[in-house]
Amino acid sequence: MKDEKRKNLKFDSKAIYYPHDKGSRSIGAPIFMSSSFQYGADVYNQVVDGERKSVNIYGRCGNPNEYQFEEQMIMIEGADACLATASGMAAISVALFGLLKSGDHIVCDWTTYSSTHEMLDHRLTDYGIETTFVDTSDLESVKKAINENTKVLYFESIANPSMKVPDFDALVDIAHSNNIVVVCDNTFASPYVIRPLDWGVDIVIESATKFIGGHNDALGGVIAMKSNLLPPDFMEQIRWNTMVKWGSPLSPFNAWVLLRGIQTLPVRLERQCKTAMILAEHFSSHDKIKRVWYPGLDSHPQHELAKKQMPKFGGMLTFEVDNGDDALTVLDNLELACFAASLGGVRTTTQIPATMAFLDISEEERQEMGIYQGMIRVSTGLEDPDDLIADFNAALSLI
Numbered sequence: 543m544k545d546e547k548r549k550n551l552k553f554d555s556k557a558i559y560y561p562h563d564k565g566s567r568s569i570g571a572p573i574f575m576s577s578s579f580q581y582g583a584d585v586y587n588q589v590v591d592g593e594r595k596s597v598n599i600y601g602r603c604g605n606p607n608e609y610q611f612e613e614q615m616i617m618i619e620g621a622d623a624c625l626a627t628a629s630g631m632a633a634i635s636v637a638l639f640g641l642l643k644s645g646d647h648i649v650c651d652w653t654t655y656s657s658t659h660e661m662l663d664h665r666l667t668d669y670g671i672e673t674t675f676v677d678t679s680d681l682e683s684v685k686k687a688i689n690e691n692t693k694v695l696y697f698e699s700i701a702n703p704s705m706k707v708p709d710f711d712a713l714v715d716i717a718h719s720n721n722i723v724v725v726c727d728n729t730f731a732s733p734y735v736i737r738p739l740d741w742g743v744d745i746v747i748e749s750a751t752k753f754i755g756g757h758n759d760a761l762g763g764v765i766a767m768k769s770n771l772l773p774p775d776f777m778e779q780i781r782w783n784t785m786v787k788w789g790s791p792l793s794p795f796n797a798w799v800l801l802r803g804i805q806t807l808p809v810r811l812e813r814q815c816k817t818a819m820i821l822a823e824h825f826s827s828h829d830k831i832k833r834v835w836y837p838g839l840d841s842h843p844q845h846e847l848a849k850k851q852m853p854k855f856g857g858m859l860t861f862e863v864d865n866g867d868d869a870l871t872v873l874d875n876l877e878l879a880c881f882a883a884s885l886g887g888v889r890t891t892t893q894i895p896a897t898m899a900f901l902d903i904s905e906e907e908r909q910e911m912g913i914y915q916g917m918i919r920v921s922t923g924l925e926d927p928d929d930l931i932a933d934f935n936a937a938l939s940l941i
């Protein structure tokens with residue numbers, strides 16, 4: 543099928559289809575487990591002439607499975623270009639270090655994944671790159687934080703773990719009228735739930751480890767781009783200048799696993815979104831639960847915005863019990879749902895954000911991020927919702 547036709551397919555068809563292997567006629571992708579590729583005079587001359595991606599050279603520079611995964615991500619994100627990396631954090635680091643230099647400034651939402659926050663708050667500062675943290679739902683504070691050195695506005699499409707939903711139109715407008723590149727981490731939503739590039743975001747980040755892979759069995763990251771602000775070859779620049787030099791390529795096997803994951807993304811997410819809504823409604827009327835955060839609930843502060851921006855509300859939700867001890871009792875007594883780090887897999891996973899993912903962040907900063915000790919984050923899997931409700935009810939009855 544021609545690329546143009548492929549681009550016009552509906553999302554589910556785009557996710558399932560990729561061209562078969564010409565040599566073997568295999569409809570499953572072959573895996574190229576090789577760190578190096580045979581040169582010949584023709585290849586040698588192409589490389590010397592500057593043609594690098596189209597020829598395979600060395601595993602750290604890229605591999606055929608990575609390229610195939612990137613093509614598929616271009617399709618489902620509606621991107622013009624894409625770069626796959628070893629993990630979600632590698633994608634965030636490569637994108638930011640590719641975009642920024644010493645003296646530059648970032649405006650970032652208070653609520654992002656903990657390692658992202660720490661990288662902006664500590665690591666980038668070592669290189670003279672400063673960040674101002676704001677609540678992006680307060681548009682005036684975003685405008686106020688922008689200065690002449692601001693190069694990037696950064697937020698998550700559904701924030702981890704507060705479930706805050708950004709106003710894409712307003713934030714993109716503020717950023718672009720100041721020539722600022724908008725970077726959005728779409729990990730919590732996945733491209734099935736929202737495609738930030740369709741809303742004018744310049745760069746989208748995915749931890750493919752999560753919903754894209756979908757089975758808790760492979761790490762990977764994605765940087766996808768569609769931008770009038772960045773040069774068209776920006777992705778190739780950061781592939782060679784940043785990713786290759788930093789040594790963070792996606793392994794061939796992980797690229798193969800993640801490509802397979804994409805094929806079932808729509809059916810998994812359809813079910814996960816439904817289950818998340820069922821759990822959110824159940825938890826909302828549970829007497830041991832103080833509060834539930836889910837964009838699909840009327841009580842969510844950005845529910846109207848979420849309805850406008852997302853056809854579905856995602857597979858992630860957060861609820862709060864009285865304190866950290868109660869949260870631990872609940873999670874330690876779940877039998878069907880897992881008490882584990884990570885999210886987006888076929889099994890329901892739960893964690894206590896304050897003392898797991900955000901353990902290294904100070905309590906004061908956690909409060910700014912809206913992260914409380916009794917919060918429990920749930921990533922819905924594919925189990926029957928009735929069994930999950932019974933599992934949570936049994937564990938909640940112990941507090």
Ligand SMILES: Cc1ncc(COP(=O)(O)O)c(C=O)c1O
Nearest residue numbers: 629630631655702729749751762
């Ligand atoms: C929102 C978000 N972004 C990025 C990451 C980092 O992804 P990875 O663990 O694949 O490096 C995570 C990890 O949990 C995440 O939740």
